[in-house]
Amino acid sequence: MTSRLTIALAPGDGIGPEIMDATLRLFKEAKVHDHLDFRPVAMGKSVFDTGNSKGITDEAVRAIEDCGVVFKGPMETPKGGGGKSINVTLRKLFSTFANFRVFKTLPGVQTVFSKAGIRLDFSIVRENIEDTYGGVEHRLSNDMIQCKRLISAPGCDQVHRFTFQTAKRLGVTKIHCGHKANIMKMTDGLFLERFRAVGKDFPEIETGDVIVDALCMNMAIKPQQYQMLVLPNLQGDIVSDLAAGLVGGLGFAPSANIGSNIAIFEAVHGTAPDIAGKGIANPTSLILSGLMMLRHVGLLKQAAHLENALLAALETGLRTGDFGDPSLPGYRKEPATTAQFVEGIIERLGEKPKTVPAVAVPEQATPTFAHPARPSGQQVIRTFVNVVTTVVGCDIYLDTPLSPPAVAEEMQRVAQDTPFKLTLISNRGTQVWPTGSVYTECVDYYRVRFELRDGVAPGAIGQSRAVALMDKIAEKFVVCSYELLRSFDGVRGYSLAQGQ
Numbered sequence: 001m002t003s004r005l006t007i008a009l010a011p012g013d014g015i016g017p018e019i020m021d022a023t024l025r026l027f028k029e030a031k032v033h034d035h036l037d038f039r040p041v042a043m044g045k046s047v048f049d050t051g052n053s054k055g056i057t058d059e060a061v062r063a064i065e066d067c068g069v070v071f072k073g074p075m076e077t078p079k080g081g082g083g084k085s086i087n088v089t090l091r092k093l094f095s096t097f098a099n100f101r102v103f104k105t106l107p108g109v110q111t112v113f114s115k116a117g118i119r120l121d122f123s124i125v126r127e128n129i130e131d132t133y134g135g136v137e138h139r140l141s142n143d144m145i146q147c148k149r150l151i152s153a154p155g156c157d158q159v160h161r162f163t164f165q166t167a168k169r170l171g172v173t174k175i176h177c178g179h180k181a182n183i184m185k186m187t188d189g190l191f192l193e194r195f196r197a198v199g200k201d202f203p204e205i206e207t208g209d210v211i212v213d214a215l216c217m218n219m220a221i222k223p224q225q226y227q228m229l230v231l232p233n234l235q236g237d238i239v240s241d242l243a244a245g246l247v248g249g250l251g252f253a254p255s256a257n258i259g260s261n262i263a264i265f266e267a268v269h270g271t272a273p274d275i276a277g278k279g280i281a282n283p284t285s286l287i288l289s290g291l292m293m294l295r296h297v298g299l300l301k302q303a304a305h306l307e308n309a310l311l312a313a314l315e316t317g318l319r320t321g322d323f324g325d326p327s328l329p330g331y332r333k334e335p336a337t338t339a340q341f342v343e344g345i346i347e348r349l350g351e352k353p354k355t356v357p358a359v360a361v362p363e364q365a366t367p368t369f370a371h372p373a374r375p376s377g378q379q380v381i382r383t384f385v386n387v388v389t390t391v392v393g394c395d396i397y398l399d400t401p402l403s404p405p406a407v408a409e410e411m412q413r414v415a416q417d418t419p420f421k422l423t424l425i426s427n428r429g430t431q432v433w434p435t436g437s438v439y440t441e442c443v444d445y446y447r448v449r450f451e452l453r454d455g456v457a458p459g460a461i462g463q464s465r466a467v468a469l470m471d472k473i474a475e476k477f478v479v480c481s482y483e484l485l486r487s488f489d490g491v492r493g494y495s496l497a498q499g500q
């Protein structure tokens with residue numbers, strides 16, 4: 001137990017510094033600064049502008065590692081030049097595997113659902129590191145670009161365990177896993193399988209799953225049927241912005257990125273360059289993210305006081321220019337500036353909202369966050385299952401404009417004196433040889449699948465024979481990539497082609 005904590009602070013770009021100043025002013029009034037020190041760290045536009053393509057200095061990385069908690073404003077992503085989003089870099093660098101967002105109807109924020117008298121209160125956990133966000137992309141041929149989608153068992157376990165633990169803490173009784181396992185049977189299938197496996201450790205929480213397209217429709221029609229959702233990264237990104245729209249927009253959805261060691265709290269909206277410097281930005285998302293941070297470090301009482309004051313202020317009609325509910329008795333035509341908005345919340349400190357349920361105020365008011373010991377090196381996270389793998393073939397990917405029969409003829413010739421026989425050619429995932437439709441249009445990038453000849457027992461050969469086959473093919477063709485076909489404890493470790 002520590003009595004004072006240091007939080008790494010990055011105000012951000014555009015409207016970032018304005019909304020951060022406003023949020024910290026509010027926190028100071030709630031005596032948060034009696035327990036927290038804020039240590040400024042350099043990242044974002046100012047760092048990109050020095051030619052640092054990562055957008056974060058080494059000192060800032062070290063400072064964040066020391067603090068274990070980051071509070072950040074929105075940051076600009078450089079346009080062009082290959083500069084990656086600092087926001088994504090941070091999440092990945094510090095392994096914050098779970099993005100946790102809460103979506104609540106707020107008084108004074110008019111939405112389709114608030115007008116219908118439907119209160120929303122649900123949360124989404126999005127896997128934050130894997131999936132297509134690995135950013136592993138290649139141009140494979142004249143016409144084909146690839147983005148690798150990576151989903152790991154330990155990565156799934158981390159995000160699912162966090163989800164169930166958070167649900168338990170918040171009293172959530174049912175969690176839904178959103179996915180597309182009907183199409184991506186292996187990647188999304190793994191995500192769903194690990195969800196069910198982790199769920200067994202939490203028998204008091206009911207589980208359900210929903211295909212992501214149906215989920216989007218359900219969210220538009222009846223979002224109140226969900227309490228908590230967990231999704232893979234890209235699907236979670238899209239669904240959580242959809243959810244933000246249901247409660248009034250990105251300006252009202254706080255966000256926490258949680259890892260085993262480090263946590264990042266940030267507003268989900270961007271730098272809003274069109275209103276930067278005007279002092280009119282809405283700080284609500286950053287304030288709510290800050291409340292998640294206060295709860296994360298143990299300042300539960302202060303967070304509850306602040307949340308009640310915010311709700312009480314909103315229900316009087318206090319608003320910035322980007323939102324408002326004209327049906328409220330106190331609706332103000334003239335919106336507040338960022339500073340006035342915060343003063344309006346400060347005036348309500350100690351009060352509770354009257355039109356919406358107040359947040360219970362716990363007694364816990366000192367930090368409980370203890371930074372875990374610094375690891376001695378990067379950790380390899382594994383599920384520690386001893387699986388027996390067996391080589392059964394290989395998929396070789398070719399850049400060629402030939403037709404399927406011509407590719408087949410060449411491949412059969414090359415494979416003649418090897419332990420492999422050609423079993424399949426597919427194009428964009430659809431089988432085009434040995435059978436298929438003449439109407440299947442092909443592009444200049446093929447998968448050719450080789451499997452063990454009859455009489456060659458699985459496990460009889462190792463990877464080197466497959467590499468030798470690829471070498472032979474590479475004498476005449478551009479080989480873009482190669483995937484070993486293996487079985488894991490006798491279970492096929494690769495998908496079939498459409499139509500196979």
Ligand code: NAP
Binds near residue numbers: 015074078250268280
């Ligand atoms: P954006 O900054 O969220 O702004 C879109 C529009 O939303 C703004 O022009 C403004 O609209 C409104 N808005 C957003 N936040 C607001 C606030 N707090 N108060 C009042 N109005 C607000 O999205 P963007 O224009 O797509 O992105 C701008 C930059 O931010 C990009 O460089 C992007 O990469 C970056 N970004 C960063 C993060 C992050 O740091 N986590 C997230 C998203 C985007 P009006 O026209 O109504 O004024």
